[in-house]
Amino acid sequence: MSNQIVVSVGRLVGGRFVDAEGVVQYNAHRGSGKPLYIRAEAHAVYRLADEDTGLVPENIELVQVGNHLHIRAKDSAAAQPDIVIEDYYIYAKPENGSRVFAFDAKGNAHYYEVEAPETALLAQEVTVGRSSSGGVNKLAVALGGLAGAGLIGALAGGGGGGKSSHEAAAPSAPAKVNRKEEAPLGKMPSEEKNSGGAQLFIATNDAEPTVADVAPPADKQEENKEIEQARPSENVVQADTVEVSEEAAEVAPAEDAPSVADQEKTKEVEQHKPSEKVAQADMLEVSEEAAEVAPTEDAPSVIDQNTAENQELEKTAEVENAAVVKPVDQVEPTSxxxxxxxxxxxxxxxxxxxxxxxxxxxxxxxxxxxxxxxxxxxxxxxxxxxxxxxxxxALAAAHQEKVAVRLSGKLYISDQIVLNKANSGVTGIFGDGMGKTVVSFDKAQKGVFNPNSNEDDVRDFAGILVDGQSNKTIADLSVKYTHPDFYRKGQSYFGKVNGILVNDADNTLISKVEVSGANRAGVFFTSTQALQKDPESAKGRTYKARLIWKEVDEHYDNLPLGENNRIVDSYLHHNRVAGALVAYQKDFVASGNKLAWNGHEADGGTGYGIASMAGSYNYGITYTNNTTDHNYRKGLDVHDGDDVVIANNTLIGDRLYGISVYNRQFTMDTVKIADNTIIQDPTFRLAVSDNPRYTYHGYSGIQVQTNTQFKDLNSSATGKFEIHGNTIKNLEMYKNAQHTYGIEFRNHEQKMHYQLDISNNVIQGESTKYMIAVINNTRDRVTGDKGSGAGDINITGNKMSIGVIPSGTVPVFINEESNNGKLRGKVTFEGNDLTIRKQSDGSIEGIQMIGNAQSYHVNNNNFEIHGNMNKPLISVLGRAGSETPDLHAYGNDITTDLKGQLYRSWIERSKVDVFADDNTHNNKALAKIEHITAPAAGAVHDDGNTANLWDIGTDSISGIPVDRQTSSAQSERSESVVLKTGEQNEIFLAEPQDTAKLDNLLAVTELNLSGLLGKENTAAFAENVIVPEYSVLNVQAGQWQDESAAAYVV
Known part of the structure; x- marks a missing residue:
């Protein structure tokens, strides 16, 4: 046994015992009375070795003194320890395990066990090299623990390759080290208890560990003691010599770091530092007067003790108050x-x-x-x-331990990070925060994504893939796709690369993640199992196909769904298709995210903050407290989904839509859009798309559409749609685009008796075609059967203010077309403020309602119309065959620039009974109206001819069908009378369309519908109106602004 102990200090990097400059070594002399001082570091570990054997040092003990760790030879007569690791317990809490280890002859590493005191030591109870009777803490040599077989040679050989003052010699004869307890992987051996007093397990060459009593030091500490503190160098510098007064300084105990007692009176400290020169240090005299010192949080205070106190503290240490350390598997989880x-x-x-x-x-x-x-x-x-x-x-190790993996720094990966069945024990991946931990990848995709089906399996091209594993977390990091394959002209949906892809998983949390550069979505939640064949299907259909064919419904137990997945507080920006995509989900939540600049400036066909994927079934989608910023198509979107809630979001400058919700292949009967703020940026527009077939000039603050492809979706008999408490600002038309709305709703469910509530919204701007529009068509496109038409529509408490309403449109427009001729439902327009600040040029000055509702109620509204007002304020056109609805107009206050009385034709009607009273114009009462009359002979044609509608995906064209050869048709007059009869001869023509193609109309070319909407008003219509006739709707024909095409959206 050598009289020297070698201490190696390093870190674990990739399982290797090194630090940035290699392993640093020190030599300490047993029993010299001159301690080796080593300053602890945050992540350091310490290896002890006998200088001769390179193995476990024999007969040593470890004692905790305050925040310091003292190591000494058991048989030493010196009062001072041999090694002091200063501030060791600041970084290595006793309850968390030891950082000091040694090797046995077989190369097995053994960690010294840690024992924590039950009560903190007071500063007055501690002195250097001695233990107080109230809180001594001794560390046994932990010969248990699973051996790490064959650590690197630098360790087994004594740490060669580091900065060492002495090379540790190879062991001449392997020492036999027995273990008191074998600990399983990661478990520490149990504390050995002995009621007879303090005992330590000492490493020896005997067959069994030696149990030795702890006795006080043989000699008292001398008044003037030399303490040698070593540093990693062979050179020595004389340290400062400090004389400290004999009177004890009063120090309050620190809460987390117990103070360390001072040395005896007047100690001379010799400090070795890495230098080739020797210099005499300054001498500092300290006053003998006791100083009152405030406790410090991190650094132990040094206090003086008188001789009597020192003698008292040198008594044999007691262990009654020492906490017994249990094996790891018995320890309570650390708070x-x-x-x-x-x-x-x-x-x-x-x-x-x-x-x-x-x-x-x-x-x-x-x-x-x-x-x-x-x-x-x-x-x-x-x-x-x-x-x-x-x-x-790291993932493989985390899988075994069932823990998470932390990533740090700027990391490049050549292929994807995968969480799957092979490493299912991993609980998650997290970093140090967005921008601090950045994972970049540049793997090129193969092939081109097929947007006609949206069924390509793109798992292989994600940066991080969670595949078939539930309850995982990805958090606090950035993911960046750096490959240049981001934009291809005219191809909105070529990309396959997603930053993070979650497939067939439940309870996934994506939190505080930044993703950018993906040529598809930043984060994609999906299910590939949904596209697999269901073993229960007699016809071999996939789960999705079985749902489409109504073999199963959403309650089918085997239906693949990602349940309770969430993305929160994340920043998804500059991705090609969307910040996030959602498919085949149940109870999905996106909350607190920022979704910005997704898409491409040259393309109007894509670019969503977040969207559910067209052609996927989703049940329960919630978007709350998100912020969108200038996405190149839409802010928040649902292409297919039911039970949708979009609330408390802020949408800024998204180019074509703020919020858009509709369904294509699967039913949708419940939607709530509430308390959102939507701000249009009139300067953020697209004059010409990179695909010249399509024009993207329109804008809609909020759009909701049911059953855009007019299919039989086996939908519910009832539906509820709520648009409440939203604020829409900065509305302004671009290039006079017909598709410009504040709030837009469309119903195409043939049988659904729906309830629509549009209430307490604020709509403001410079110009728009419609502030609120409800445009419905319930005709079955396959059988031609007309649907039930109107539901219950409530437009209440809204505040609408616009600068200009241009010609050919209506501030508020409600139209139920192609109904079965039977009365159903009710329309209420009540308690609204409608203001046109500058100029009203619409076909109707206020509101027009066309349909088969049983009754229409326009009550207690404030209409403030400025500019040249010469058309009806309220228009109701009944479309219920031989049945006649009612119009009730009560308590409305009308303010205009007219100098005289309001003209008698301020209410326009056709096939409707009118009851109006208690209305005012410029604070003057208007005459009471009760008009019940049968249609005049020849005045009204059968509903099948008078209410035909061509749905162009963005607006409805009401008018009599015409033969393309004839090119004109007689329009129908209403019973209203207007002021300027000369306007009756005005001809309104559509913009030049040599060959009227539905694709182009759906892409929102500049079609002027001014001669078609409000057609019952003779002031707004000529005798002959030229309208193009369209062939059968082809939903696959193009990519439309309202996205009624099959799957081009995502």
């Missing part, structure tokens, strides 16, 4: 509140683990729980080399 925060891995070490290539630590995060650090497996935080292999090794 996250007791741990330091994660920041450059400043978490506390909870446990240590050994693997085939080395050992690593398990840490505790206050939010994400137990984890390991991928940096300890060799990731390159500079991003210059590939970190994928190191990350995969």
């Amino acid at each position: 996250p509140d007791s741990l330091e925060k994660v920041g450059n891995n400043d978490s506390e070490v909870m446990e240590v683990r050994f693997g085939k290539d080395g050992h690593f630590y398990i840490y505790q995060h206050e939010k994400y729980g137990r984890y390991i650090d991928a940096a300890e497996f060799g990731t390159d935080a500079t991003g210059k080399t590939d970190s994928l292999a190191a990350i995969n090794n």
Whole structure:
């Protein structure tokens, strides 16, 4: 046995015992009375070795003194320890395991066990090199623990390759080290208890560990003692000599860091530092007067003790108050509140683990729980080399431990990070925060995505893939796709690359994640199983197909769905198709995210903040508290889904739509859009798309459409749609685009008796075609059968203010077309403020309602119309065959620029009974109206001829069908009378359309519908109106602004 102990200080990086400059070594002399002082570091580990054998030092004991760790030879007569690791317990809490280890002859590593005191030591109870009777804490040599077989040669050979003052010699004869207890992987051996007093397990060459009593030092501490403090160098510098007064300084105990007692009176400290020169240090005299010192949080205070106190403290240490340390598997989980925060891995070490290539630590995060650090497996935080292999090794270890993996720095990966069945034990992946941990990848996609089906399996091209694994977390990091394949002219949906893809998983949390650069979506939630054949299908259909063919419904137990997945507080920007895509989900939530600049400036066909994918079934979609910013198509979108809630979001400058919700292949009967703020940016427009077939000049603040492809979706008999408390600002037309709406609703469900509530919204802007429009068509496109038509429509409490309503449109427009001729439902327009500030040029000055509702109620509204007003304020056109609806108009206040009385024709009617009273114009009462009359002979044609409608996906064209050869048709007059009869001869023509193609109309070319809407008003219509006639609707024909085409959307 050598009289020297070698201490190696390093870190674990990828399981190797090194630090940035190699392993640093020190030599300490047994019993010299001159301690070796080593300053502890945040992530350091310490190996002890006998200088001769390189193995476990014999007959040593470890004692905790305040925040310091004292190591000494058991048989030493010196009062001072041999080694002092200063501030050791600031970084290595006793309850979290030891950081001091040694090797046995077989190369097995053994960690020294940690014992924590039950009560904190007061400063007055501690002196250097001595233990107080109230809180001594001794560390046994932990010969248990699973051996890490074959650690690196630098360890087994004594740490060669580091900065060492002495090379540790190879052992001449392997020492036999017996273990009191074999601990399983990661478990520490149990504390050995003995009621007879303090005992330690001492490493010896005997067959069994020696149990030795702890006795007080033989000699008292001398008044003038030389303490040698070594540093990693052979050169010596004389340190400062400090004389401290004999009177004890009064120090309040620190809460977290117990103070360390002072040395005896007048001690001379010799300090060795890495230098080739020797210099005499300054001498400092300290007053003998006792100083009152405030406790410090991190650094132990040094206090003086008188001789009597020192003698008292030198009594034999008691262990009654020492806490017994249990094996790891018996210890209660450590409270996250007791741990330091994660920041450059400043978490506390909870446990240590050994693997085939080395050992690593398990840490505790206050939010994400137990984890390991991928940096300890060799990731390159500079991003210059590939970190994928190191990350995969970390994932494999985390799988065994059932913990998360922490990533740090700028990491490049050559292929994807995968959480799947092979590493199912991993609980998640997290980093140090967006922008601090950045995972970049550039793997090129193969092939082109097929947007006609939206069924391509794109799992292979995601940066991070969660595949078939539930309850996973991805958080606090950035993912960036750096490949230049981002934009292809005229191809909105070619991309296959998603930043993060979650497939067939439940309870997934994506939190505080930034994703950019993906040529599809930043984050994509989906199910590939939904497209697999259902074994229960007699016809071999997929789960999705069975749902479409109504073989099963949403309650089918085997229906693949991702349930309770969430994306929160994330930043998804500059991705090609969308910030996030959602498909085949149930109870999905997106909350608190920022979704910005997704899409491409040259393309109007895509670019969503977040969207559910067309052709996918979804049940329960919630978007709350998100912010969108200048996405190139839409802010928040649902292409297919039911039970939709979009609330408390802020949408800024999204180019074509703020919020859009509709369904194509699966039913939708419940939608709530509430308390959102939508701000249009009139300067953020697209004059010419990169695909010249389509024009994108329109804008809709909020759009809701049911059954855009007019299919039999086996929908519910009832539906509820609510648009409440939203604010829409800065509405302004671009190039006089017909498709410009504040709020737009369309129903195409043939049988559904729906309820629509549009209430308490604020709509403001400079110009728009419609502030609120409800445009419905319930005709079956396959059989030609007309549907039930109107539901219950309530437009109440809204405040609408617009500068200009242009010609050919209506501020509020409600139209139920192609109904079965039977009265149904009720329309209420009540308690609204409608203001046209500058000029009203619409076909109707206020509101027009066309349909088969049983009754129409226009009550208690404020109409303020400025400019040249000469058309009806209220228009109701009955479309219920031989049945006649009622119009009730009561308590409306009308303000105009007219100098005289309001003209008698301020209410326009056709096939409707009118009851109006208690209305005013410029604060003057208007005459009471009761008009019940049968249609005049020849005045009204059969409903089948008078109410034909061509749905162009963005607006409805009401008019009599015409033969393309004839090119004109007689329009129908109403019973209203207007002021300027000369306007009756005005001809309104559509913009030049040599060959009227439905594709182009659906893409919102500049079609002037001024001669078609409000057609019952003779002031707004000529005798002959030229309208193009369209062939059968082809939903596959093009990519429309309102996206009624099959699957081009996503």
